[in-house]
Amino acid sequence: MKAKKNKDSFVYKTKKGLSPSTVSEISKLKNEPSWMREKRLHAYSLFKKKPIPSWGPDLSNLDFNSITYFLRATEKTESTWDKVPDDIKKTYDKLGIPEAEKQFLAGVSAQYESEVVYENVKEELKKQGVLFCDMDTALKKHPQYLYEYFGTLVPPNDNMFASLNSAVWSGGSFIYVPKGVHVDLPLQAYFRINAELFGQFERTLIIADEGSFVHYIEGCTAPQYRTDSLHAAVVEIFVKKNARVRYTTVQNWSKNIYNLVTKRARAEENAIMEWVDANIGSGITMKYPGVFLAGKGAKGEVLSLSTAAKGQEQDTGAKMIHAAPNTSSRIISKSIVKDGGVGTFRSLVDMQEGATNASSYVSCDSLILDAQSHARTYPYMRVKEGDSTVEHEATVEKIGEEKIWYLENRGVSKENAESMIVNGFVDPIAKEIPLEYAIELNRLIQLEMEGSVG
Amino acid sequence: MQFHDITTDKKKTHVVQTPGTHVFFFFNKTGDLSFDIESKKARVYIFGMYLGKKKARFFVKTSQKHSVGDSTSSLLINGVFFDEAVFAHEGLITIPKEAKNVAAEQYGHNVLMSKKCSVESKPFLEIDTHDVTCTHAVTTGTLNKEQVRYLMTRGISKKKAQILMLSGFFEEVFAKMHDVGITKEIDAYKEKLREYQTS
Structure with a gap:
């Protein structure tokens, strides 16, 4: 897979910083219809009035004035390879990421295409x-489609972000x-060319018609680096x-990176919505996929996995709103914290009047690997x-000593035993x-585990 | 073993400063309750029961704070709600870094006997150390319809079947209280519950 050069090279x-004129400029640069420009300006006025959430991780260091809000993708970004942190470069090597892919993931090269695969998928x-x-x-x-659906499930006044x-x-x-x-092959952002694949302010809209x-x-396991x-x-x-x-x-x-995301789905009669959410990176993540x-009979599910090491706070979870009869939901969350990391689980299950015969099951487990780390639910x-x-259960524990002892008894080293238990x-x-x-x-989690023994 | 019925006790904070078993009990209590566990080898059991009818409203906030290690705490609150009763429970367990070898748990089970009653549960955990076993479980639901039907096929009226099952539901709390050494008070509580149910 090679990073391709683009023909037009002006950026x-x-x-x-942000102002109404910046917002209008973005819309003009994209040649948008006036209704979208108006939506943007209306959202900007709401943003100015919204306060930073008073709960959750500390967001006070976010400086909205120092961010560049629009940068058109070309072959080059503002970053260069020498700006990429060493530990990220090391992880690429350990995971065996090919050269061109490294450049793309590190924000140095702005385009990435997989010609052959993409052409076949398009057909x-x-x-x-x-x-x-x-x-x-x-x-x-x-x-x-955008006119009918954009901003109807996550309205612009939903929250600040x-x-x-x-x-x-x-x-x-x-x-x-x-x-x-039925689309058999999973669709991925990698399949799109000439677009900001991992943009800062991505907006995704998916409509699955009846049946x-x-x-x-979305995303990938290899670490992604951006200066903004x-x-x-x-x-x-x-x-x-x-x-x-x-x-x-x-x-x-x-x-x-501050990863502050709003994800919401609406499931109609007998529809099924599944969120599988793995949060390994970022300095602070706040994300609660909801359904x-x-x-009637709609089903929602969130499977959430998060790992938080030094300097990381993963504040994740899920929301399920039951507004019809016979609906069911399931939230399973697993969190691992070490080296002072903070793993917080936040969830909402709301059984509204009329949700007769509705049921919900929530399970959240945290594995704390040392005395420096924190788990919250x-x-x-x-x-x-x-x-x-409604049923809910949660556990918070360390890796059981008797489990390690048992595996060591069978000739497994302490390191491998811990790694095995975490994978399990x-x-x-x-x-x-x-x-x-x-x-x-799995390789990534193993890498994260190295150095956490003892 | 020390037993405290704190149903009418106005104190918001209960400090446990001696080792051994400490049992707290309350019935239909609204308010803030903090259990500060400051002694090693303290084993704290907290039992709560709720029976809500008509427009009864109960708002209770509990907190199990382990400031020292080698301690355990266990909270169990069972509630049954009829008519338009409202129940809200926020239960927090905090275990700071210094408190090693702590086992803490929190259980809450609620039975809804009418369409219009409402329950809100918020079992929170804030754990800052790894040498800990902490668990909580909350369930809210109706009486098992199959089980009610089964009793009815044995010639028991629906109302009697429900009363029977609800006694079984509260029996779980009484059985656990019995296990930690509470015996003579239990009969009095069972009587009080019967009176309340039939009133």
Whole structure:
């Protein structure tokens, strides 16, 4: 896979900081219709009024004035290879990442394409009538979908970072799957060319029409580095009657990044929505994928895995809103913390009046590897429907000494024993991640474990 | 073993400063309750029971704070709610870095007997050390319909079947209290519960 040179080489970027004129400039540079420009400006006015959340990790060092809010992707970015931190370069080597891919992941090269694979995928999708492109292209080629759905599930006043994203969004994926179509191959951002693949303010919109199925994968296990430190993305997913969507994220941003993301899906009658969320990187992540179970019999699931080491705070979880009868939800969370890392689980299960015969199961487990680290869980369960069931359980523990002793007895070294136990701990979620990612994920966790013995 | 019925006790903080078993019990209590465990080898058991009818409202906030190691705490709150009763429980367990070898747990089970009652549960954990075993579990739901139907096929009326199952539900708490040495008070509590249920 090679990084390709682009023909046009001039870079468009806005001044640092945010103002109504920057927002308008972004819209003009993209040649957007006036309704989108108005949406952006309205979102900007809401952003100015929103306070930083008073709960959760400390975001006081976020400097909104020093961020460049729009930088058009060309072959070169502002970063150079010598700016990339050494530990990231070392991880690429240990994971065996090819040269060109390293450049792309480290934010040095802005484009990445896999010509052969992409062409074949495009053909298949065309035959099925599936629409898959970046959001900027979608606004031009399929504006009717954005007009109808954009900002309806995550409105611009939802929270501060959703407001910001709604004002300055760029890039992200658009997928529309027609009725009854099953997309067998998982779709990935890697398949899109000439777009900001891992943009700071990505906006993704997925619409799965009745009876359809699609699996979308975001991110990768290899660490991604950017000089600008805020990643505030928004994902909205509409799962129509009898359809199913699985959205897998493997996030490994470098430790200077604030990863503050709003992800929400709406499931209609008998629809199924599955979020598989693996958070390995970033300095601070706040992310609570949610499903609004709006139709009878709808199902929602979140499988969440997070690891937090020195200098990291993973504040993750899930939200399930049961607004119809016979809906069911499941939230499984596994968190590992070491070297002073902080792993926080936050969830909401809301059984609204009328959600008769609805049920929910939440399980969150934390593995604390040393006395410097911290585990927190803040689950909220609100039941306003007498005919519903909610179950929640959580455990916080260290690696059991008797387990290590047992394995050592069988000739396994202490290091390997700990590694084996950690892999077993994450297995229920890791096995849901597609194979090539799962292998890398396991290697990554093993790398993270090195040096944590004793 | 020290037993404290704190149902009518207005104190918000209960400090455990001696080793051994300490048992606390309350019924239909609203308010903030903090259990500060400051002694090694202290084993603290907290039992709560709720029976809510009509427009009863209960808001309780509990906190199990282990400031020293080698201690254990266990919280169990079972509640049954009828009509338009409202119940909200926030339960926090904190174990700081200095408190090694602590085992703490929190359990809450709620049975909803009408469509209009509402329950909010927030079992929180804040753990800052690895030498710990901490667990919590909360369930909220209805009486098992199959089990009610089974009793009815044996000639027991629906109402009687429900009363029978609810006694079984509270029996779980009484059985655990019995296990930690509470015996004579239990009969009095069972009587009080019966009165309350039939009133």
